[in-house]
Amino acid sequence: MSMDTQDKLKILADAAKYDASCSSSGAKRSNRGKGLGNATGSGICHSYTPDGRCVSLLKILLTNRCIYDCRYCVNRVTNDVPRAGFTVEEVVRLTIEFYRRNYIEGLFLSSGVVGDSDRTMDLLAEVARRLREEEDFHGYIHLKGVVGASDEALAKAGRYADRISANAELPVQGDLDRLAPEKSLKEAESAMGFIKAGIDQSKDRGRRTRAPRFAPAGQSTQMIVGATPSSDAIILNTAHRLYDAHRLKRVYYTAYSPIPNAHQDLPTETPELIREHRLYQADWLLRFYDFSVEEVVTKADGNLDLELDPKMAWALANRAFFPVDINRAPREALLRVPGLGTRSVGKILQARRQRRLREADLRQLRAPIKRVMPFIVAADSWDAAAKTLDAQDLRTRVKPRNEQLMLFEAKTSAVTGQV
Ligand code: SF4
Known part of the structure; x- marks a missing residue:
């Protein structure tokens, strides 16, 4: 037939x-x-x-x-x-x-x-x-x-x-x-x-x-x-x-998916699907944020940290690089701050020509404050950043809580690769 x-x-x-x-x-x-x-x-x-x-x-x-x-x-x-x-x-x-x-x-x-x-x-x-x-x-x-x-x-x-x-x-x-x-x-x-x-x-x-x-x-x-x-x-x-x-x-x-026979x-x-997601995020950092493979892969076994996005993992492993002063740092340094993408960095660079930026300005730019704040200083937040950077529990605090949401994002980021 x-x-x-x-x-x-x-x-x-x-x-x-x-x-x-x-x-x-x-x-x-x-x-x-x-x-x-x-x-x-x-x-x-x-x-x-x-x-x-x-x-x-x-x-x-x-x-x-x-x-x-x-x-x-x-x-x-x-x-x-x-x-x-x-x-x-x-x-x-x-x-x-x-x-x-x-x-x-x-x-x-x-x-x-x-x-x-x-x-x-x-x-x-x-x-x-x-x-x-x-x-x-x-x-x-x-x-x-x-x-x-x-x-x-x-x-x-x-x-x-x-x-x-x-x-x-x-x-x-x-x-x-x-x-x-x-x-x-x-x-x-x-x-x-x-x-x-x-x-x-x-x-x-x-x-x-x-x-x-x-x-x-x-x-x-x-x-x-x-x-x-x-x-x-x-x-x-x-x-x-x-x-x-x-x-x-x-x-x-593409995460290998077991096939019949x-x-x-x-x-x-x-x-884990999250591995695919982390690879897309790392790929994005290599192409648009001037990171090297050695920088994004922070684990000794040559794999990405599955619990944290690679930019955050790099930031935690390189705390001496921070805090970054959002009023003075060059673009390349701002791009290394977890939570600041190319668009937010562009807006920061533009806004700081007019005035010294404070935490409230970052909120207005819709930057994810919880992720960003431990790694930057604004005109009104010098002391706070220095303290949180040394905190023992910083990794726990910046780890995403909602794994479900993360996996949902994993699907969409296969397309966008957003960091
Ligand atoms: S078996 Fe054939 S279809 Fe499958 S990956 Fe190899 S070349 Fe492509």
């Missing part, structure tokens, strides 16, 4: 949820595995465009058949799961139908590797080409950059997709050798390098002509966390290197 599109959608949307390169897919759902019953399973995910708009995407695999045997993956060749595959035409039709009904604003398309990497990349790119050229589709398209595909196939993807993500999967080659021996970090980086070059060239061309841009929303990658013993320092060092070398828009960190080399427990 041939499978109808609805059955395929059930299987291929469910299989796609393990890919986190689309922002909301890191969110855990209680009815995981039930297909169409939940937001992720129904194939709709949310992603953020470079201008900050949240868009709903149809998130599916072209097929969950795969020639590879990555041990952490539900679609690996040796796993006994129902298999399905769409034709290019079916994905085009589904996308257009969902788009017309206003269910989605775009498509996130990934795939198991069928035939070879090149053929798979070409099929994904062909969906994008037909959507753009034959259906005049102007919605958002995010394609998986299939590692190992030829330059030609990657170039076709870049021509029609807004964003491409070639996944690193694991932070070091040693981890891949253990769990995905057919994969190579070098090859993943070579795909990222090609995409970066395509983006650079098209920007350059774009200045002179009106030629269409290559992957105008840039590229991202994904790393699985907790499938191997690699520490947060190792993960963040790789992320930092990839951001620098290939100008990635985002690195997505998992290989014995894999952990049976999901790492």
